[in-house]
Amino acid sequence: MLIALFVVGGGIGFSLVQSLGLLPLVGEASLSLDAYLANGDDLVRGIGLSLAIATASTALSCIIGLTAALVITQGRSTGRLVAGLSAFTIPIPHLVGAASVGLLLSDAGIIPRILGIPGTEWPDIVGGSWWIAVVLEYTWKESAFVALVVAGVLASRVARYDETAALLGASRARRLRHVVIPLARPAVIVSAIIIFVYTLGSYEVAWLLGRPYPEPLPVLAFRLFTSITLTARPEAAAVAVVTTLISLAVVALGMAALRRTPLWK
Amino acid sequence: MTMMIPYGQRVTPDRQATSRSLMRPRPVGRAARIILSGMLALWFALPLVPLLLWSVANRWSFPAPLPTEWGFDGLGTALAQGGVEAFGRSLLLSLAVAAIATPLGAMAARALAVGSVPAPRLVSGILLAPLALPAFVAVMGLTVVLLRLRVPAIVGVLLLLVAAALPYTVYTMRVTYAAHDLAFEEEARTLGASRLQVLWRVHLPLVAPGLARAAFLSFLVGWSDYVITVLVGGGTIVTLPFLVGSFAAGVGNDAIVAVLSLSAIVPPLLLLLALGRFGRRYAGGTRTPSASPLARSEKGFL
Numbered sequence: 001m002l003i004a005l006f007v008v009g010g011g012i013g014f015s016l017v018q019s020l021g022l023l024p025l026v027g028e029a030s031l032s033l034d035a036y037l038a039n040g041d042d043l044v045r046g047i048g049l050s051l052a053i054a055t056a057s058t059a060l061s062c063i064i065g066l067t068a069a070l071v072i073t074q075g076r077s078t079g080r081l082v083a084g085l086s087a088f089t090i091p092i093p094h095l096v097g098a099a100s101v102g103l104l105l106s107d108a109g110i111i112p113r114i115l116g117i118p119g120t121e122w123p124d125i126v127g128g129s130w131w132i133a134v135v136l137e138y139t140w141k142e143s144a145f146v147a148l149v150v151a152g153v154l155a156s157r158v159a160r161y162d163e164t165a166a167l168l169g170a171s172r173a174r175r176l177r178h179v180v181i182p183l184a185r186p187a188v189i190v191s192a193i194i195i196f197v198y199t200l201g202s203y204e205v206a207w208l209l210g211r212p213y214p215e216p217l218p219v220l221a222f223r224l225f226t227s228i229t230l231t232a233r234p235e236a237a238a239v240a241v242v243t244t245l246i247s248l249a250v251v252a253l254g255m256a257a258l259r260r261t262p263l264w265k
Numbered sequence: 266m267t268m269m270i271p272y273g274q275r276v277t278p279d280r281q282a283t284s285r286s287l288m289r290p291r292p293v294g295r296a297a298r299i300i301l302s303g304m305l306a307l308w309f310a311l312p313l314v315p316l317l318l319w320s321v322a323n324r325w326s327f328p329a330p331l332p333t334e335w336g337f338d339g340l341g342t343a344l345a346q347g348g349v350e351a352f353g354r355s356l357l358l359s360l361a362v363a364a365i366a367t368p369l370g371a372m373a374a375r376a377l378a379v380g381s382v383p384a385p386r387l388v389s390g391i392l393l394a395p396l397a398l399p400a401f402v403a404v405m406g407l408t409v410v411l412l413r414l415r416v417p418a419i420v421g422v423l424l425l426l427v428a429a430a431l432p433y434t435v436y437t438m439r440v441t442y443a444a445h446d447l448a449f450e451e452e453a454r455t456l457g458a459s460r461l462q463v464l465w466r467v468h469l470p471l472v473a474p475g476l477a478r479a480a481f482l483s484f485l486v487g488w489s490d491y492v493i494t495v496l497v498g499g500g501t502i503v504t505l506p507f508l509v510g511s512f513a514a515g516v517g518n519d520a521i522v523a524v525l526s527l528s529a530i531v532p533p534l535l536l537l538l539a540l541g542r543f544g545r546r547y548a549g550g551t552r553t554p555s556a557s558p559l560a561r562s563e564k565g566f567l
Contacts (some may be wrong), residue, residue: 030471038378067305074298075300078299088311091485091488091529093529095510095513096526098513099513100315100526103315103519103522104311104312104314105371108320113327113329115329116328140312197398201402202399203491204492204510206490207514208514218401222496225405240399240401240402243401247397251397
């Protein structure tokens with residue numbers, strides 16, 4: 001409890017204080033918004049980019065993960081295969097996933113080799129201007145997470161309702177639309193919040209598979225934080241504070257959406 | 266599919282038969298399901314293929330779809346570059362995180378479950394907060410403090426990782442304690458067992474599966490971390506992800522990256538398998554097959 005309070009409260013608090021220029025490593029402390037303005041353009045561009053990556057990854061993960069969960073809860077041998085493989089994906093570190101996606105999709109990767117496309121004609125998936133490899137890596141890992149969470153919820157509740165609806169004459173499409181999806185919705189929303197916040201604040205994948213410029217927020221903060229100039233520290237803290245505010249806003253939005261679902265107790 | 270129930274036919278002979286006849290897959294649906302499952306299986310498995318191939322490739326010049334020269338050069342270089350030391354360091358660090366975060370999480374969860382905490386919603390909110398906040402924010406705020414207090418880097422890393430792992434352990438144990446009946450412990454006390462005996466013989470065995478899941482999740486937090494170790498450790502703490510990151514950022518290290526990455530996948534997978542086996546043995550085979558050990562703890566987020 002104390003540790004969590006120290007790390008969370010302290011982390012945000014000191015980031016805020018630093019970003020306002022009150023805790024410099026050298027020189028006089030003074031209250032100012034300079035750190036927020038110093039990289040104004042980069043910051044705005046980073047916010048847009050980070051939001052875009054997080055939105056794309058979250059949406060794709062939820063769609064693929066929900067599909068996988070439906071296949072898993074069918075409970076036949078194919079479902080077990082998908083369940084096993086997706087559970088297998090969960091404990092793999094994101095960094096390893098990123099390295100592997102790089103080996104798969106870069107212009108000298110395995111897929112262009114198999115397809116026989118020379119590197120010069122292969123689209124810039126890794127390090128390209130659309131950040132496709134980054135989104136794909138997040139989607140790969142996080143769709144397994146969605147599949148796991150949603151399948152766990154569906155396995156415990158869906159079978160009986162589904163059978164009842166079938167007995168009452170509901171068609172397949174109607175059962176999916178009116179029984180399975182509503183039952184899965186709270187689980188999907190919760191995992192979407194977690195994924196969005198994670199992809200917004202995660203560094204290593206965007207650093208490894210992205211391009212040098214423009215930078216998403218964590219990469220920008222990381223570069224400023226580790227740069228040689230000491231004045232960059234408050235600027236890094238400013239980026240951190242902005243990221244935190246976005247995360248909190250997203251969590252609040254998500255919780256509001258969650259409260260509107262009929263199943264939330 | 267429209268359902269017609271002919272007049273006079275028994276509608277619910279028994280659940281098994283009804284569900285089979287009503288929900289039997291149609292041929293088209295069956296084919297679609299198999300194709301869909303195949304695509305999903307490919308989706309989950311494909312990113313692991315390059316690791317397996319590259320880890321045994323000495324040379325793999327561009328257009329060739331398979332390695333042009335097989336061998337273990339990647340393994341040799343990885344060993345020479347301190348792979349074993351980094352592996353050991355990562356293992357120690359993750360085990361330490363699990364060893365600290367699991368009992369802390371269990372105690373907090375028990376206090377929350379018994380109701381002996383003032384303002385329980387606030388407390389659980391704070392304990393779960395690291396989930397909603399990017400790790401680098403906490404790191405950037407706290408390094409200045411840790412530096413001024415002269416806390417050694419390794420202690421700082423451990424502290425931050427434990428905080429990052431606490432939400433998982435607290436939640437897993439909260440779910441466990443919700444299903445845990447304190448009456449067993451009271452019964453044992455009434456029968457004359459000491460507090461220590463109750464803890465060791467009654468309490469811990471009853472919550473053991475939950476503890477195992479919590480320990481696994483906190484181990485994962487330590488094992489997969491990159492940002493905290495790099496920023497707080499300042500490059501002095503060389504863990505396995507750190508090595509993977511620095512090789513993957515360079516060019517031409519593909520075989521080394523593959524070997525290191527594979528070695529970063531193996532321990533958590535072994536633990537996951539062990540956890541599944543432990544859970545099954547513990548439950549005496551009464552668990553539903555679809556509820557994997559992870560599913561039970563991860564769905565705890567709800």
